[in-house]
Amino acid sequence: MTTHPLSDPHLSAPSSPEGAGPALSAPAFSPLYQQIKSLILQGLQNGEWKPGDLIPSELELAARFRVSQGTVRKAIDELAADNLLVRRQGKGTFVATHAEQHIQYRFLRLHPDTGTLDSEGPASRQILACRRLRAPADITAPLGLRAGDALIQVSRVLSFHGVPTILEDLWLPGGPFKALTLDTLAQHQGPMYALFESQFGVRMVRAEEKIKAVSANAQAAQLLDVPEGTPLLSVERVAFTYNDAPMELRRGLYRTDRHHYRNELS
């Protein structure tokens, strides 16, 4: 019961219309646990709890927000279902992170055709370029920017077993990633999204991918060591951070002669 790092909740009881009540035509009924969820989300966004951190226990949060443990529990349940938090019985609840997350590449759906896991060793990465630029609308629009806004573009090749398999370009908004350099990328080990968390305070939460089949052009063919015209998967990804704000556009070409893109439907 110390001072609140989070601002005073001002929780509105479900059925107690306040002075500044809901608008006329909008019922806008919001369950308590949703409000708690938003408050916890604020703590994640404003950096009170960073990736990997232990957040307060359910009872602590219940006391802070003046609600029952069960209500906090339901809020955390949903955040954990969205992979924003990770519960560990007996230890506590932690902020999810792309680092130390035994799955090396959480957003990479490419799997080897044979062999149980992607334990074909960590991929070897080769950074081809890292440059600042002002890009046309087809790049900036998906990032919620205007044509001509400052961007950083990274090009790289991922190889498995020495076989170049993924060629991708990615674009990042110039503001948050101003300090990103080729050296930073080259020296870093592990998932790129872990670097974004630790060095730039940007946590990627979810992503959308659009997949097509295309033919390798001359440049792609050379970099992926396949004949020109070889069919490749074209994977365009937009990755989002906390408030559904797009923070990365990625365009990849995947060889699928020894790998496949795996998806679960339900």
Add this chain to the structure above:
Amino acid sequence: MTTHPLSDPHLSAPSSPEGAGPALSAPAFSPLYQQIKSLILQGLQNGEWKPGDLIPSELELAARFRVSQGTVRKAIDELAADNLLVRRQGKGTFVATHAEQHIQYRFLRLHPDTGTLDSEGPASRQILACRRLRAPADITAPLGLRAGDALIQVSRVLSFHGVPTILEDLWLPGGPFKALTLDTLAQHQGPMYALFESQFGVRMVRAEEKIKAVSANAQAAQLLDVPEGTPLLSVERVAFTYNDAPMELRRGLYRTDRHHYRNELS
């Protein structure tokens, strides 16, 4: 409190070791709500409740199983999260179905590049073949069958706006689908999985897809009206029914000149 359609639960309290207790090295602690979940699943599998049916209310199930409403609730929550049940406030809980599920094709991830929805009208379907055969291991193995077991193969083309876009073959186990004929398929409207539910009592619950980029061979090129060698998405799907039993193998070739395969990552 009438006779139980479901067999007597014999629920084991969490911490009451029974005569035939868990194996020595396996704690095998199973929460009550998981046991309830299994019992409800049994009702779904053995056809007590069919797709589209209203299942008993939470309070009824709580009385039947001699547990609290909250425990039934958590069981149903998980089944709803898996898309096996659908909750509708004020009305009840229903068995999910591929029919009347406003999303026309629940497992189809191909979307038009332009246009908000797949409301480019329902696809027109053309059945090319429906034949009985005994297939080699590469077909039977994914279905959990042995080489030479009886299968039914269906070939078809889906067109959007009159443009042939999907060419697919699918294989079904000969047993459950013995009565499937070309006429049945041709006369049926709506998703094929809805037909499987209503006519064969088989409900597809989830699926796994493996995606590659390939070149159109002569036959595919002709049927999809593209030049030979055009890059196509190869989508191999295994669909599962209730007990994670594979019940369908599907191999599709998707044109991606005006469509893309969409995926959400989190």
Add this chain to the structure above:
DNA sequence: CAGTGGTCTAGACCACACT
């Protein structure tokens, strides 16, 4: 041992749909 998340209960009340 204490602290954490996980389960289960019993009861109250709310929001929604139908009649």
Add this chain to the structure above:
DNA sequence: GTGTGGTCTAGACCACTGC
């Protein structure tokens, strides 16, 4: 109004982790 799922509470106890 009645019945359904949905929310919230308070309290008890269990399982897991680490001191």
